[in-house]
Amino acid sequence: MSDVFLGITNGVLYGLIALSLVIVWRSTSILNFAQGAMAMFAAYLGMTMSSHGLNFWACFAIALAAGFALGGLTERVLVRPLYKRPEINSIVVMVGFLGLLESAAAAIWSTAPRTLESPFSQIYFEHHSTTISLSPFALFQIISALVIMTAVGAIFRYTNLGLQLRAAALAPEVARLLGVRVNRLLTFGWMLSSAAGVVAAVVISSSGSIGLSPTIMDGFFVYGFIAAAIGGLESPVGAVVAGLLIGLVQQFLQDYAPSGISSFAPVIILVVALMIRPQGLFSTTKARRV
Amino acid sequence: MISIANLSVSFGAVHALTNVSFDAAKGKITAILGANGAGKTTLLRTITGLEEAASGEISLEGTSLLNMRTEDIARAGVGHVPEGRGVIAEFTVLENLRLGSLAAKVNFQDGLAEQFELFPVLGERRSQHAATLSGGERQMLAMARALIAKPSVLLLDEPSLGLAPLVTAEMMATISQLCEKQSLTVLLVEQNAKSALKVAHDAVVLHLGNVVAAASAQEVASDERLRQYYLGLVDQ
Incomplete structure (x- = not known):
C-alpha cells in the first residue's frame, strides 16, 4: 500500500507537467521544451517573496501569477513569430529558452536547492501503530494536482472557451473565419499551461526532500513528457493517467527490481505504448507525425 | 451590398487579381466563374x-x-465556407455548429433548430465526428456552421467540389432558397458554371485575375464567346 501512495504522490507531479504540455500542444501544436524551466523560474519568483515575510499561500499566488505572465509573454514574444515556420524552429527556440532560464536562475538564485516552507506536515500518518507512506503534504500535493487536472479537463471539454482553444489549435484559419480571436486564445493557452506547471514546481520546492534548484524540473519534465506522449499529447485524461502509471511503475521497480531500472522503465513503457498505439493510448487522432 | 473596387492582389511577381471591380447586390446570388487559376478563391480569401x-x-x-x-470581418456578418469545406474533423457536428454560433452571440438552441430543419441529416448525425461524414454531409455542415451565425453575406467556395450531380443540384437549390428567404447576399465561386448559372442572379467571369465579364447570369449564360472560351460550356 505504501508503494501505491508514494507512486501516486510522484505520479501526480508527472501528470501535472504532462498536462501543461498537453495544454500547449492542444492550443498551439507546439511542444514546449522549456515548460519545466518556466515553472521553475516562476516558482523562484514566488519563493523570493517568502524572504520578505510573505506566507506560503501568498508566495504560491505570486508564483502562479508569475507563471501566467511568463506564459503569456513567452507566447507573444518568442512563440508567435514561429507559428508559420517549420516545426524544428519552435523546438530549437524552446530548447534555447530552457537553457536561458536555467542559466538566469543559477545566476540570480545560485544552484543550491532552496525550500519553500509549507503549512503541511511531511510526517507520515500512522494508523494503529502502522506507518502509512502518506503525509498531509502529500495529500495537499495530490489534491491540488487533481483540482488543476479536473479544472483544465473541464475547461477543454465543457466550456466554449475550451472549444475555441481547441479550434484555434486544430484549424486556426477556419476558427478566424468563424470570428474566433485566435491570437488571444493562443496567448491564454500558454498562460494556462504555464500556471499548471507552476503548481508542480511550487509543490516540488516545498518538498523538504527535494527543494528548488535551477535544473530540478529537468527530470520531472522528461517523465512528464513521456507521460504526455503515452497519453496521446492531446488528451488531458491521458496525460494524467500516464503520469500516475509512470509514478506507480517507478515506485514498484524501485522497491522490487535491481537499482537503476526504475529510471529508464518509463522510456520502455513509452516505446511499448507507441508500438501498440502510435497516436498515444488516449488520442482520438488516427496518426501523428513525430 | 458588397462592393469590390479596383482590387489587386499579388503573390510576389504573380498578379493573382488585377483591378477587379464589381458589386454583389443584397439578397442576390453572384456567381464568380472562371477556370483554374482565374483568381476566384483568392478573391474570396481577400474579402475575408x-x-x-x-x-x-x-x-x-x-x-x-x-x-x-x-x-472582425466574420463578426461584421461575412460568412465564408472555404474550399474543401473547412469542417473540423475532430469535432462532432454539434461542436462544429456551436463554434459557429459563439462569435455571433446568437441563441445556439434556436440556431440549431433552424439548421436541423434546413439540413435534417445533420440532426441525425449530431453526435458524430465530422471526420465520419460523407462529402455532401460535410458540405451541409460547413454551410450550417456559417449560417448559424446569421451572416448578411455568405461566401461559398466550390460547394459542389467532389459531390455527386444530384447532391450538387440539392445544394444549389438550398442556396437559392436561403438567398430568397433570408435576403442573404451570396458570392458563389464555382468551376461548375452550368449549375452555378442556373441559380445565380448575376455573374462575374474571371480570367487570369482580370474581370472579363460582369453581367446578369442570363446574359453571361447566353454569351457564346464567354461560354466557349472562359466557361468551357459547349452546346451538345
Missing part, C-alpha cells in the same frame, strides 16, 4: 482578410473591410 490586397477597396454596406482582421 486571409490574403492581403495590394490596392483597391472592399466594402460591406459602405464600411471598408480592407484593414479589418479576419475574425
Whole structure:
C-alpha cells in the first residue's frame, strides 16, 4: 500500500507537467521544451517573496501569477513569430529558452536547492501503530494536482472557451473565419499551461526532500513528457493517467527490481505504448507525425 | 451590398487579381466563374482578410473591410465556407455548429433548430465526428456552421467540389432558397458554371485575375464567346 501512495504522490507531479504540455500542444501544436524551466523560474519568483515575510499561500499566488505572465509573454514574444515556420524552429527556440532560464536562475538564485516552507506536515500518518507512506503534504500535493487536472479537463471539454482553444489549435484559419480571436486564445493557452506547471514546481520546492534548484524540473519534465506522449499529447485524461502509471511503475521497480531500472522503465513503457498505439493510448487522432 | 473596387492582389511577381471591380447586390446570388487559376478563391480569401490586397477597396454596406482582421470581418456578418469545406474533423457536428454560433452571440438552441430543419441529416448525425461524414454531409455542415451565425453575406467556395450531380443540384437549390428567404447576399465561386448559372442572379467571369465579364447570369449564360472560351460550356 505504501508503494501505491508514494507512486501516486510522484505520479501526480508527472501528470501535472504532462498536462501543461498537453495544454500547449492542444492550443498551439507546439511542444514546449522549456515548460519545466518556466515553472521553475516562476516558482523562484514566488519563493523570493517568502524572504520578505510573505506566507506560503501568498508566495504560491505570486508564483502562479508569475507563471501566467511568463506564459503569456513567452507566447507573444518568442512563440508567435514561429507559428508559420517549420516545426524544428519552435523546438530549437524552446530548447534555447530552457537553457536561458536555467542559466538566469543559477545566476540570480545560485544552484543550491532552496525550500519553500509549507503549512503541511511531511510526517507520515500512522494508523494503529502502522506507518502509512502518506503525509498531509502529500495529500495537499495530490489534491491540488487533481483540482488543476479536473479544472483544465473541464475547461477543454465543457466550456466554449475550451472549444475555441481547441479550434484555434486544430484549424486556426477556419476558427478566424468563424470570428474566433485566435491570437488571444493562443496567448491564454500558454498562460494556462504555464500556471499548471507552476503548481508542480511550487509543490516540488516545498518538498523538504527535494527543494528548488535551477535544473530540478529537468527530470520531472522528461517523465512528464513521456507521460504526455503515452497519453496521446492531446488528451488531458491521458496525460494524467500516464503520469500516475509512470509514478506507480517507478515506485514498484524501485522497491522490487535491481537499482537503476526504475529510471529508464518509463522510456520502455513509452516505446511499448507507441508500438501498440502510435497516436498515444488516449488520442482520438488516427496518426501523428513525430 | 458588397462592393469590390479596383482590387489587386499579388503573390510576389504573380498578379493573382488585377483591378477587379464589381458589386454583389443584397439578397442576390453572384456567381464568380472562371477556370483554374482565374483568381476566384483568392478573391474570396481577400474579402475575408486571409490574403492581403495590394490596392483597391472592399466594402460591406459602405464600411471598408480592407484593414479589418479576419475574425472582425466574420463578426461584421461575412460568412465564408472555404474550399474543401473547412469542417473540423475532430469535432462532432454539434461542436462544429456551436463554434459557429459563439462569435455571433446568437441563441445556439434556436440556431440549431433552424439548421436541423434546413439540413435534417445533420440532426441525425449530431453526435458524430465530422471526420465520419460523407462529402455532401460535410458540405451541409460547413454551410450550417456559417449560417448559424446569421451572416448578411455568405461566401461559398466550390460547394459542389467532389459531390455527386444530384447532391450538387440539392445544394444549389438550398442556396437559392436561403438567398430568397433570408435576403442573404451570396458570392458563389464555382468551376461548375452550368449549375452555378442556373441559380445565380448575376455573374462575374474571371480570367487570369482580370474581370472579363460582369453581367446578369442570363446574359453571361447566353454569351457564346464567354461560354466557349472562359466557361468551357459547349452546346451538345
